[in-house]
Amino acid sequence: MKRRDFVRLSSVLSSGMLLKFNGVPLYAFSEENILHQIAKNSLNDKILVLIELHGGNDGLNTIIPLNQYGLYYNNRANIAIPENGLRNYITLDPSLPDNRQVGLHPDMVAAKAMYDEGNMAVIQNVSYENMNGSHFRSRDVWMMGGGYNDYYNSGWMGRYLDYTYPGYPDNYPSVQYPDPLAIEMGTAVSLAFHRDQGIPAGLSIQDPVAFYNLIQGVGVDPPITLPDTHAGDEIEYIMQIEKQAHNYAERLKDVFEAGSNSNVVYPDLYPYIAPAGAKHNPLSPQLQVISRLISGGINTKIFVCRIGGFDTHANQVVNNNPTMGSHAALLYHISSAVKAFYDDLQNLGLDHRVLTMTFSEFGRRVASNASYGTDHGNAAPMLVFGTCINPGVFGNNPDLGNLQYGNVPMEFDYRQVFTSVMKDWFNASDEAIATVKFENFVESRIDYVECKTLSTTELFQENLSLHCYPNPTQEQLNVSYYLKQDAAVRIDLLDFSGRQIASITEPPSTMGSHEVVFDLSRLSQGTYLVRLFANDAVLMKKIILSH
Amino acid sequence: MASLNPITGVLGKQKAAHLLRRATIGPRLQDITAFSQLNVDAAIAQLIQPQTPPNFPVDPNTGTTWIAPNLPDPMQMVDVWSGYTKSWWLETMRSSGPNLTERMVWFYHTHIPIILSRVSWSPQLAIDYLRLLRMHALGNYKDLVKAICIDNAMLIHLDGHLNVKGAPQENFGREFLELFTVGKGPEVSLGNYTHFTEQDVKALTKVLTGWTYDTTFQTLDPVTGIPCGKVKSGDGVLASQHDVSAKQFSSAFGGNTIVTAGASNGTCPISSVPSELSSVVDMVFNSVHTARHICRRLYRQFVYFDISAEIETDIIIPLANALLANNFDLIDVLSTLLKSEHFYDLDTLPTQDNNMGAIIKSPVEIIIGTMRLFDVQVPSVTTQLSQHYELFDQLQTQLDLQGLALFEPVDVAGYDPYFQVPVYHRYWISANYLANRYKFAELLVNGFTSPAGATIQLDVLSVVQGNASTPSDPDLLVQEIVEWLLPLTIDTARLTYFKNSLLLNNNSLNWSAEWAAFLGSGNDAVVRVQLEKLFIGMMQTPEYQLF
Incomplete structure (x- = not known):
């Protein structure tokens, strides 16, 4: 908790929220009590990019459970990713325990590279209780943030944004919040951004400049009075969308034009065999626009991209080669586009602000059908990307010998996964989380959000630094740190699950540079964390031990 | 309470316009005049007069259709023919009379959709699907559903042709229950959706085994004469892939068991398969939920998206009972x-009834509806076919920009605005879509032009000269145009705005004098510019988005 508070406070002070006001004296906002407002709503500069895999992704051909390869193969021999050969699965991480040993689809080379850099996590077996096999109802459930028997008129993101930005849409955009609260790439706004009442909190765009030109060219004065009828309600709704479009069009254009992508080339064509319609990467252009908007200084919290074609009832692989075809192309598109996105963000120095995750309304049946496809299933893995995450595999491989109606049963509720975004990524308050209706998932949320290093700004503000070397190490680890002033210091060694393994007793606590040593020779190899407390500030470093 | 009692008396303009807006793809000005003289019985009787089906589309390159026995080769033309098919459909909508048929075809397409690109490899399939919808448009819903189960396009679209004994393919069976018939009720336990259960999906899927498509188009539906699918058979006598085991349904269908007639040695005569299909459709239609589900869909298409408890009790249940x-x-x-007091907002109080003008137009109603309203002409399909298709291709692009990928719904459930909670028709309105709807008004007035110079253009001056009673009187003129364009009563301030700001160019013109000058000199420069400004402006309002 302490660390979270620290990160929250410092990022409020250092984030774009205030930096954007270059040249504008702060007192101009005193009436609106901006600092109070920001503190209350715990805004940081973190951004969430969600990628919806539309149609129900075949999780078992995405993340292959290696400890059960025989069962996996027998259930779906006509589409199974082979164990051997030129295009066999890619072993994700040999150091994982047996029941977490997974293979990636052979076209996910880019994802493997991200994992190896510590920038990808897999969350296994995500679904919701009493999953029903309907695309539509399932998508509604994921978007609205409820359970199988809930029927909310709002989405979880909409409720979060509604809470965080009170008075939307009337008070927005404002000098403090000039940006759309959320942007859905493409042209439609999904249920996820719908608030309990009124227009959605999200805005849909494709090309910011064309959008601006279009908006500028149309429309006349809206009516002044509205009839008290259903028709009047619709007119009001349309007027608000119109206003929202005008309000944000110019800002988006400015931000887009101020921003730029680095020289990273975003992938376009799937290089192997797939139907013509599946060859082009639909995600690349969406992520490229997002990257450019972020580099231009946008402070939109949530972006949603969509990639369709996952309803693979038939012919998800090509004849005679289960490693190629429409599903393989989709996995290639996701993995290669996300890698390019992070390479781009890294070049721009923005990667630590962006968390990206995939989700799909459900996974698919374990057994394939005779038409080289898979029918609707239940739980499936989610992929998380970013430079501020705990890499690894969360959850165990599904037990393919113990299925539920032929499907992978749920291990994690999808709300456990999204609650981590709320609490650990956005630093949402308990009240905000309750408004989102995720309060029952806080305790069981999944610990995949973790910034490996704090940003320079944050370090500067706390006058604190931590360095661990060599890393990876074989037995001895040197921990050096710097204190700008005297402080109560504690240094712990944690295992990857956060359990405390060892502590340094009474480390030096005076102003200046210090170094202590951990002996790791008796520990088993793997990933560990070094945690430094200095008064209320906390820093963490991930280290790898390999004997 | 909401009332199904019929209204009496002559309709008058407002009610006639309301009826025609909802029951057709949009009225022409002369239709409103004609229907305003009728009472509601006569009006409905005219709307449900059977129509002659349109001629098949013709390929301008060959001068022939691509319908059997003209089945063409090469296959690389399929995308072109898909485009022609859509244009043919749009032109059928545009040129249809004041009749319910094309509205019902659209309704059924939104309810039982096909994704054209899944069947475009055999380009007659999409046309036959539309023929089938049109054939049953004014007929019996159960007959349509029986026919759609073995429609060639549907057998491909929802993978029915891959559903064989021993390897069930649930895609069609599941959507049949969830989308086309009983719909989902509350999920009372895992796999039990009240109106049907997972057991029923599996049992129904078995009933549906053993069919395939026939793209030689030799198999004809004995009732409609439209080509349909056939039972798989090796010897022309016995069904080779039909599951002849007994199909046990859940208590949702009275615990009914469906057996295959004449089953022996794991097979059955071909004729047993369609009769088994007929039995299962009868069984599903005996459930009260099928009638209620389709009545709710009708209500949403024709009246309003929100079905309150009052509407459920007073409208849906009685209609469903009548339907059974x-x-x-x-x-x-x-x-x-369509005859009811409820439809015309004439129920007795207390009621929330105010349905006139309360539905947001689809892009079809914006584009084709506007063209119909003013009888905008298009290049002839007999003498200018290439240019006709070129211009309709441009109209298809406009549909796309407004959020309707015609014949290509993202979901097998169809287009979001017709089923997606919570806001249904509001999904037509995003910032982008709305701006493109507004933009269309300007494009139509300026004219769409083919490379060879043919145009589709709304000539507002001709419309005014042909239809306005006293075009020299600016107040009367604006009032009349408002009645043509807008589905609700407009207050004086709004009328004044349209007149002063748009028609009179911010009150700088003497309209009567300008009109007289135009009549005297034939120089239409001033009046045309102002009328265009007025028409475009009025079409770029929230009010014009409603019907």
Whole structure:
């Protein structure tokens, strides 16, 4: 908790929220009590990019459970990713325990590279209780943030944004919040951004400049009075969308034009065999626009991209080669586009602000059908990307010998996964989380959000630094740190699950540079964390031990 | 309470316009005039007059259709023919008379959709699907559903042709229950959706085994004469892939068991398979939920998206009971609704009833509806076919920009605005879509032009000269144009705005003098510019988005 508070406070002070006001004296906002407002709503500069895999992704051909390869193969021999050969699965991480040993689809080379850099996590077996096999109802459930028997008129993101930005849409955009609260790439706004009442909190765009030109060219004065009828309600709704479009069009254009992508080339064509319609990467252009908007200084919290074609009832692989075809192309598109996105963000120095995750309304049946496809299933893995995450595999491989109606049963509720975004990524308050209706998932949320290093700004503000070397190490680890002033210091060694393994007793606590040593020779190899407390500030470093 | 009692008396302009807006793809000005003289019985009787089906589309390169026995090669033309098919459909909508048929075809397409690109490899399939919808448009809903189960396009679209004994393919069976018939009720336990269960999906899927498509188009539906699918057979006598085991349904269908007639040695005569299909459709239609589900869909299409408890009790349940009693003569029930006090906002108080102008137009109603309203002409399909297609291709692009990928819904459930909670028709309105709807008004007035110079253009001056009673009187003129364009009563301030700001160019013109000058000199420069400004402006309002 302490660390979270620290990160929250410092990022409020250092984030774009205030930096954007270059040249504008702060007192101009005193009436609106901006600092109070920001503190209350715990805004940081973190951004969430969600990628919806539309149609129900075949999780078992995405993340292959290696400890059960025989069962996996027998259930779906006509589409199974082979164990051997030129295009066999890619072993994700040999150091994982047996029941977490997974293979990636052979076209996910880019994802493997991200994992190896510590920038990808897999969350296994995500679904919701009493999953029903309907695309539509399932998508509604994921978007609205409820359970199988809930029927909310709002989405979880909409409720979060509604809470965080009170008075939307009337008070927005404002000098403090000039940006759309959320942007859905493409042209439609999904249920996820719908608030309990009124227009959605999200805005849909494709090309910011064309959008601006279009908006500028149309429309006349809206009516002044509205009839008290259903028709009047619709007119009001349309007027608000119109206003929202005008309000944000110019800002988006400015931000887009101020921003730029680095020289990273975003992938376009799937290089192997797939139907013509599946060859082009639909995600690349969406992520490229997002990257450019972020580099231009946008402070939109949530972006949603969509990639369709996952309803693979038939012919998800090509004849005679289960490693190629429409599903393989989709996995290639996701993995290669996300890698390019992070390479781009890294070049721009923005990667630590962006968390990206995939989700799909459900996974698919374990057994394939005779038409080289898979029918609707239940739980499936989610992929998380970013430079501020705990890499690894969360959850165990599904037990393919113990299925539920032929499907992978749920291990994690999808709300456990999204609650981590709320609490650990956005630093949402308990009240905000309750408004989102995720309060029952806080305790069981999944610990995949973790910034490996704090940003320079944050370090500067706390006058604190931590360095661990060599890393990876074989037995001895040197921990050096710097204190700008005297402080109560504690240094712990944690295992990857956060359990405390060892502590340094009474480390030096005076102003200046210090170094202590951990002996790791008796520990088993793997990933560990070094945690430094200095008064209320906390820093963490991930280290790898390999004997 | 909401009332299904019929209204009496001559309709008058407002009610006639309301009826025609909802029951057709949009009225022409002369239709409103003609219908305003009728009472509601006569009006409905005219709307449900059977129509002659349109001629098949013709390929301008060959001068022939691509319908059997003209089945063409090479296959690389399929995308072109898909485009022609859509244009043909749009032109059928545009040129249809004041009749319910094309509205019902659209309704059924939104309810039982096909994704064209899944069947475009055999380009007659999409046309036959539309023929089937049109054939049953004014007929019996159960007959349509029986036919759609073995429609060639549907057998491909929802993978029915891959559903064989021993390897069930649930795609069609599941959507049949969830989308087309009983719909999902509350999920009372895992796999039990009240109106049907997972057991029923599996049992129904078995009933549906053993069919395939026939793209030689030799198999004809004995009732409609339209090509359909056939039972798989090796010897032309016995069904080779039909599951002849007993199919046990859940208590949702009375615990009914469906058996295959004449089953022996794991097979059955071909004729047993369609009769088994007929039995299972009868069984599903005996469930009260099928009637209620389709009545709710009708209500949303024709009246308003929100079905309150009052509407459920006073409208949906009585209509569903009538539908069960008349064995699914849907048009009879729809006629009751279209004649009702409820439909015309004439129920007795207290009621929330105010449905006129309360539905947001789809892009079809914006584009084709506007062209119909003013009888905008298009290049002839007999003498200018290439240019006709070129211009309709441009109209398809406009549909796309407004959020309707015609014949290409993202979901097998169809287009979001017709089923997606919570806001249904509001999904037509995003910042982008709305701006493109507004933009269309300007494009139509400026004219769409083909490379060879043919145009589709709304000539507002001709419209005014041909239809306005006293075009020299600016007040009367604006009032009349408002009545043509807008589905609700407009207050004086709004009328004044349209007149002063748009027609009179911010009050700088003497309209009567300008009109007289135009009549005297034939120089239309001033009046045309102002009328265009008025028409475009009025079409770029929230009010014009409604019907």
